[in-house]
Amino acid sequence: MTNPDLTLAAETASPLGALHGEPLYLRRGGTSLLIDFSTGEPAMLHFGADLGPALPDLSLLGDPVPHSALDVPVTLGLIPQASSGWRGRPGLRGHRNGEAFSARLRVVNVERSGGEDCSAVITQADAEAGVTVRTEIRIHDGGLLQLRHRLDNDGDGSYSLDELAAVLPVGRAATEILDLTGRWCRESHPQRLPLRQGTWVRSGRHGRTGHDSSLLLAAGTPGFGNRHGQVWAVHLGWSGNHESFVDAAADGRTVIGASELLGTGEITLAASASYETPWLFAAYSAAGLDGISDAFYAWFRGRPHHPGARSGKARPVVLNVWEAVYFDHRLPVLLELADAAARLGVERYVLDDGWFRGRRSDHAGLGDWYVDDDLWPAGLTPLIDAVTGHGMEFGLWVEPEMINEDSDLARNHPDWIAGPAPRTAGGSRLPLQWRHQQVLDLVNPEAWQYIFDRLDALLRANNIAYLKWDQNRDLTEMGHAGRPSVHAQTRAVYRLLDELRKAHPGVEIESCSSGGGRVDLGILERTDRVWGSDCNDALERQTIQRWTGMVVPPELVGSHIGPTTSHTTARTHDLSFRAITAMFGHFGLEWDVRGLGDSERAELARAIALFKEYRPLLHSGRMVRADEPDPALRLHGVVSHDGGEALYALVSVATSFAEVPGRISLPGLLPEAGYRVEAVYPAPEDRRAFLQTAPPAWLAGGVEATGRFLAESGLPMPVLNPEHGLLLAVRRVTTADPAAEPAATSGHPARSS
Numbered sequence: 001m002t003n004p005d006l007t008l009a010a011e012t013a014s015p016l017g018a019l020h021g022e023p024l025y026l027r028r029g030g031t032s033l034l035i036d037f038s039t040g041e042p043a044m045l046h047f048g049a050d051l052g053p054a055l056p057d058l059s060l061l062g063d064p065v066p067h068s069a070l071d072v073p074v075t076l077g078l079i080p081q082a083s084s085g086w087r088g089r090p091g092l093r094g095h096r097n098g099e100a101f102s103a104r105l106r107v108v109n110v111e112r113s114g115g116e117d118c119s120a121v122i123t124q125a126d127a128e129a130g131v132t133v134r135t136e137i138r139i140h141d142g143g144l145l146q147l148r149h150r151l152d153n154d155g156d157g158s159y160s161l162d163e164l165a166a167v168l169p170v171g172r173a174a175t176e177i178l179d180l181t182g183r184w185c186r187e188s189h190p191q192r193l194p195l196r197q198g199t200w201v202r203s204g205r206h207g208r209t210g211h212d213s214s215l216l217l218a219a220g221t222p223g224f225g226n227r228h229g230q231v232w233a234v235h236l237g238w239s240g241n242h243e244s245f246v247d248a249a250a251d252g253r254t255v256i257g258a259s260e261l262l263g264t265g266e267i268t269l270a271a272s273a274s275y276e277t278p279w280l281f282a283a284y285s286a287a288g289l290d291g292i293s294d295a296f297y298a299w300f301r302g303r304p305h306h307p308g309a310r311s312g313k314a315r316p317v318v319l320n321v322w323e324a325v326y327f328d329h330r331l332p333v334l335l336e337l338a339d340a341a342a343r344l345g346v347e348r349y350v351l352d353d354g355w356f357r358g359r360r361s362d363h364a365g366l367g368d369w370y371v372d373d374d375l376w377p378a379g380l381t382p383l384i385d386a387v388t389g390h391g392m393e394f395g396l397w398v399e400p401e402m403i404n405e406d407s408d409l410a411r412n413h414p415d416w417i418a419g420p421a422p423r424t425a426g427g428s429r430l431p432l433q434w435r436h437q438q439v440l441d442l443v444n445p446e447a448w449q450y451i452f453d454r455l456d457a458l459l460r461a462n463n464i465a466y467l468k469w470d471q472n473r474d475l476t477e478m479g480h481a482g483r484p485s486v487h488a489q490t491r492a493v494y495r496l497l498d499e500l501r502k503a504h505p506g507v508e509i510e511s512c513s514s515g516g517g518r519v520d521l522g523i524l525e526r527t528d529r530v531w532g533s534d535c536n537d538a539l540e541r542q543t544i545q546r547w548t549g550m551v552v553p554p555e556l557v558g559s560h561i562g563p564t565t566s567h568t569t570a571r572t573h574d575l576s577f578r579a580i581t582a583m584f585g586h587f588g589l590e591w592d593v594r595g596l597g598d599s600e601r602a603e604l605a606r607a608i609a610l611f612k613e614y615r616p617l618l619h620s621g622r623m624v625r626a627d628e629p630d631p632a633l634r635l636h637g638v639v640s641h642d643g644g645e646a647l648y649a650l651v652s653v654a655t656s657f658a659e660v661p662g663r664i665s666l667p668g669l670l671p672e673a674g675y676r677v678e679a680v681y682p683a684p685e686d687r688r689a690f691l692q693t694a695p696p697a698w699l700a701g702g703v704e705a706t707g708r709f710l711a712e713s714g715l716p717m718p719v720l721n722p723e724h725g726l727l728l729a730v731r732r733v734t735t736a737d738p739a740a741e742p743a744a745t746s747g748h749p750a751r752s753s
């Protein structure tokens with residue numbers, strides 16, 4: 001059952017690392033990874049701060065052997081394994097009918113890419129177990145590390161894989177864990193807990209990424225914040241079941257990692273077959289969570305297909321009709337809405353759910369991707385022509401992975417509905433319905449092809465620039481031909497998106513999943529933005545966007561001004577708070593703007609113009625978030641990479657304990673440069689936003705100060721009413737503080753408190 005070539009390679013390699021002797025030391029963007037091969041296994045000695053240009057002396061790093069333990073130091077391998085004495089969470093779990101359950105992986109090859117390309121491919125094999133694992137590692141410019149494994153079954157028989165995890169070591173200084181939780185309309189809320197001995201696991205069994213998924217799992221030094229403390233963080237780029245974990249072993253070592261969560265019997269590899277893990281993304285920061293965001297943002301923005309980079313055009317201001325009309329698709333109303341949107345400065349008009357055959361409510365129609373003739377006797381063309389005639393792009397909602405039992409598709413192909421048992425003509429048990437819908441089995445090639453052909457035909461027949469691609473239910477009891485199939489379904493969805501993008505390279509795609517139920521770097525590899533939440537309440541959005549934005553830059557997070565009274569929380573907010581909130585994202589409207597009064601329409605047009613003015617900055621700069629001590633207040637901003645300009649939002653999310661907010665820091669500017677700070681929105685005299693007898697003196701006309709002063713002292717801020725915001729524009733006016741002493745450089749240019 002073993003592959004003779006591999007046996008040979010492994011034996012040659014085994015004289016313990018002699019062949020691969022040189023350790024692997026990857027360093028870039030302030031981060032480094034050190035892997036030693038001297039035990040014959042890739043031993044992860046360090047992931048975190050850059051240790052400097054010289055390869056560290058590894059003899060300094062060897063652990064002692066404690067009492068009552070294995071007689072050799074335990075290696076933390078790239079795939080932690082019991083054969084090396086690892087008693088934490090194993091990196092690989094698999095077997096051949098219960099045998100070959102414990103692999104002894106040893107390095108057979110290391111490919112190092114020199115120069116700028118900070119990457120390596122490490123291959124390990126266990127000839128006896130008949131498995132080879134090939135690991136790709138790369139550290140990108142901004143310090144983001146990417147890692148994935150591929151396992152090949154080299155044996156004769158099949159190999160059952162239960163888990164293949166990607167892990168990295170965390171520094172001993174880490175004592176706290178932070179991750180994100182959520183539910184529908186409340187995605188990406190943080191939770192913190194102490195890092196103690198044992199394993200902290202976040203499991204996602206939704207079959208999709210999940211509203212509660214931990215977009216970011218971080219471990220850090222005591223009290224690490226937005227702009228201080230050491231942080232190690234990971235994200236798994238995967239839209240199916242998954243686990244992320246921090247594993248603090250009894251030997252004192254801690255690893256952080258993630259894996260795809262495989263169903264029982266889901267992955268059985270035939271001889272010569274392979275399994276590839278999703279990419280693990282990992283970042284280290286010595287300057288708090290903002291440093292983690294820097295690493296992710298740099299990676300996103302460096303991709304050739306990053307929106308903006310790909311099309312060379314700014315992210316268009318959107319009007320999505322959902323909260324304006326829901327299923328009420330009357331052409332005159334939609335035309336009127338297009339008209340009103342165009343006059344306000346909207347650049348993309350998105351027709352949401354309700355346009356296709358039989359879709360008069362959310363009970364029926366999914367799967368029948370034909371324009372409804374009764375509703376649209378002349379097709380979508382009259383609307384598309386009006387929209388494009390106004391100079392706007394046209395976007396369309398689809399939900400290709402789903403099927404209503406009440407649809408022609410389900411009636412014609414009952415066996416295309418995914419479920420726990422094969423769907424034979426008589427009909428076996430189906431999963432419970434969710435929003436009256438089931439999941440289309442895209443692992444079935446015919447079903448996949450049908451959906452591809454329908455979407456392809458729609459895109460060919462209509463001038464559609466954008467698809468809002470929705471996915472509105474968990475994949476419960478997901479199966480194909482009687483076997484668990486979340487993995488295969490997720491891959492099939494990825495392939496569908498990939499093939500459609502190839503066929504229609506100009507079309508942008510949004511990943512929506514009842515709001516933010518599918519926000520991950522796997523889906524974002526093949527889509528152009530995510531819908532952060534179905535909740536357009538600005539107060540909720542402040543938290544959702546802040547934490548989604550830890551990983552995903554604002555140009556990729558859809559963020560709309562909703563109706564005055566939120567449809568999902570019944571809270572009422574002024575336009576200024578809703579607009580200031582939406583600006584720190586891919587800005588848009590989701591509101592019936594036909595009936596606005598003159599002053600509200602004028603204010604909205606001004607807010608849209610303001611967003612357009614700052615859009616280049618907002619969608620390219622560094623995100624900074626102050627470590628604001630008053631829980632009622634939040635300060636975030638975007639600072640251009642050259643430190644030349646910034647836009648900050650001070651937001652009050654509750655009533656403060658203090659009479660006045662005090663001086664609030666504007667972090668992230670160049671300490672020595674002089675800046676002009678101006679309040680841009682709302683006007684200082686706006687009585688809706690502020691409650692004070694007199695505003696701070698500087699507010700009316702603006703003020704000049706150094707970046708150091710703005711960060712270290714901060715400016716006195718007006719008394720904001722709760723659930724209001726203030727937008728501050730900052731522009732550099734001098735490159736250096738003329739009064740500065742030559743040696744007065746700060747070690748903490750961006751410290752905020």
Ligand code: GLA
Pocket residue numbers: 322352353362397470472512513514515531534
């Ligand atoms: C989901 C989406 C919404 C909207 C509806 C349409 O809930 O998240 O934005 O598109 O579907 O049915």
